[in-house]
Amino acid sequence: MNAITTIEDTFDVLIVGAGISGIGMAVHLTRDCPDKRFAILDRRSQIGGTWDLFRYPGIRSDSDMHTLGFSFAPWKHEKSIADGPAILEYLNDIADQHGLRDKMRFDQKVISADWDSKTAMWTVVTEQADGSHRRLQGRFLFLGSGYYDYDDPYNAMFPGRDSFKGQVIHPQFWPADLDYQGKKVVVIGSGATAVTIVPAMAHSGAAHVTQLQRTPTYMVSRPARDAIANGLRKVLPERVAYAITRFKNITLQSFMFKRVREKPEKAREMILGETAKHLGERYNERDFVPPYNPWEQRLCLVPDADFFRAINEGKADVVTDHIERFDATGIQLKSGQHLDADIIVTATGLSLAVAGKIAVSVDGKPVDFGKTFNYRNCMFSNVPNLAGVFGYINASWTLRVDIVAEYLTRLLKQMDTYGAVAATPVLPDDARPEAIDSFEGFSSGYLERAKDRMPKNAPSLPWRLNQDYRKDRIDMRQAPIDDGVLQFRRARELVSA
Template sequence: MTEHLDVLVVGAGLSGVGAGYRLQTMCPTKTYAILESRSAIGGTWDLFRYPGVRSDSDMQTLGYPFEPWVEAEAIADGGQILDYVRRTAAKYGIDKRIRFRHRVVAADWSSEDARWTVTVETGGGEQRLTCGFLYLCSGYYDYEQGHAPVFPGQDDFAGRIVHPQFWPEDLDVSGKKVVVIGSGATAVTLVPSLAELGADVTMLQRSQTWITSLPRRDRVADALRKVLPGQAAGDVIRYKNVLTTGAFYQLSRRRPRVARALLTKGAVRGLGSSELVREHFTPSYDPWDQRLCLVPDGDLFEAVRAGTAHVVTDTIDTFTASGIRLTSGRELDADVIVSATGLRMKIAGGIDISVDGERRPTHDLVVYRGMMFGGVPNLAICVGYVNASWTLRADLASRYVCRLLTHLDAHGWRSAMPVPPGGMDRRPLLPLSSGYVARAADQLPVQGDGAPWLMRQNYLLDRRDMLRGDVTEGMAFAR
């Protein structure tokens, strides 16, 4: 007999554990399970093990609002975050709901039965489960492979080529020459960390990236924790950080020249050289056209200033036996080359979604409130912000799912399906020109031209609509 649950959550990372908490507290009568394809809790924070891996936003907003972050560091390393997620799962008994090595490969909705049939690959073969509501909390990165372009001559390189997504445990970089290809969040994290490990490291970038420095310790948060109880302090710190990051994002959108000037001034202060900033840290695009990179306590700037790390802005002609020859003719010697060339996006975990036997590819779908799909009943997807902490939006999505489930029960409905209005303009889902977004353009769903068919990047507006908005707006219900 096929097992049936009220809700199936896919993914046991930061989002999935948060979803479990909200289901237990807001819908305590619902049966649910969390299906995790890997063998451990943590998602991204369990997968990525490269040196220096850390949060790229403050932990008071990346952490759960129901379990405030209380550690001293406002910017935490990957191990601390992983421990936090696992502690939270154990504290609330969420870990007991997780089924490991359960990879969801397909989900088919039956309107007649008002339920999903979910196909799952396990170590023992394939099995099927059914559920009334399917909640995808698997993020939007491909865990199985990163973006790894093939470089000319790379087979000639006598050293080791590494992708950060699959960092080898046995790699010792001490005393070695390391070239990190890339200038995004992963690269700016790796470079100072490799330098600390004793490597002579060079960041080779094709184009420049906007970088900002924030203190690893938040002195205001430290002071608030001394005068306010834990939950109250967490709430105040969270809103302080939401308003601060939101204000700079809005400044970047409305007054890009001012934002450019502020970031440039900070980089000059960190590097001690306006010439270095002009040459390597002044992008052609405006801040937040691509995601802003964070360096805690200016560690990248400090490494470059100290001479333990170097930055080269150029393009690759070919790999050689001893390193990389650049288009300019310059050669970079290397023992290890790190291809920090980005990640691959995989919306909805690559699950084959169908409704009444008809496939619904993600690129054909339009999002509803940034978390459901038009024409797809009883399915939600958890996607965070690109301009703020992931968890801010993830928690709102989980609370909205619980509100919708409660509404269905209260009115005797069995399904809820967003219905897009006719003639609605369709727009790209994410407001970024970053490479990883552009490469996934043919896979991403789209958003509409007005609420509720938007993927907004504004926590305060989303909080209003997702916690208090009308759950019947744009929605068709069936018994």
């Protein structure tokens, strides 16, 4: 590391990430804690996070924008299932409306953060494009850096990859100049990214697109436009219509999730029945019947049945098999079938990154997040003045952002009332609760691969990352900040330390 000598600036709050999480936290700070000086640090050159990084064909939300949107900013577009550019426009508008531009510092990759107990301050080191480093200090650190590795996606290590004469592309690094017109494309994967890319490429010039999967996933089609939302906007004020639609969607999603978990066989029958109706003679169990129950992995959203339409039109197909190897002209499968390809897209998943891969330490000692427990959906046991967001697996990410930001502004106000400079969720070694599955039965590959690195979960609050938004909203708003677990350190104690 380059020599670093001076602290460049000091803030009340440092926010890492200018995507949905960081922008949400910044707006809540601006509205609820206007006296707090904060900065937003981002490694990229503009806002958006995920929605600026991913540029593959068809990039869109896999949640409706009335819940992926913020509680304070109505979604105004006609389409509820929105594409990437529309989401970026939404985030940029929010940044402008709330005066966030001058708070943002781009092209600053946060590489380390160390808490100093003597001063009750975080020292954050950032790296610039030229390799130089800067130091900033902040009283409170908020990690809005997302949940996956921006640099290294999951590598499935396909044998023979180097022998393929065409292009191999990962969706995370989509070339801006990729020409797939009239070409045969194989998309490896069965998650939301693959289900988005296949119809987008099939309907925009590819000769043929094949989705190659080891295991099918559950697919649910719904209209890209919410007719009720658009109807309400015609007769009600924008914010009222948005609030009603948001409540409707949250309630229905929660109800459906619980019903699916309670009666998985009935849900399975219903989902597969709808898939069969969409595909008709092209439906077969091998390609569309998963070996697990619905919502053991996230369902794949198919807006306006575009994926099914691409198959019915003969522009796309699905193959369920295992890869034996790549060769010069495509992929040889273990069944003996060969898939010819000009382009192979490896939509094989993400690598989960804890705390944005930032080297977090307390008094010089590295924090092993895999040994901490989640506290109130956002903080970590025995780590002072640090919070972050890991969104819902069974609902929109932004739902967690809103309630976490509300809670943290309450916490900052409480600290001011107490004259406190530090707040730590204290968990003694002899009081550690039983650790349970962090993801409540979800078996998605990126979650399974990261279990040992993720903070642990207890059976009940406050030591857990919960997956029930409606209960969390009540708890986060009503639970006392000073709950006997969160320990405060007052400014006068620093003088005597």
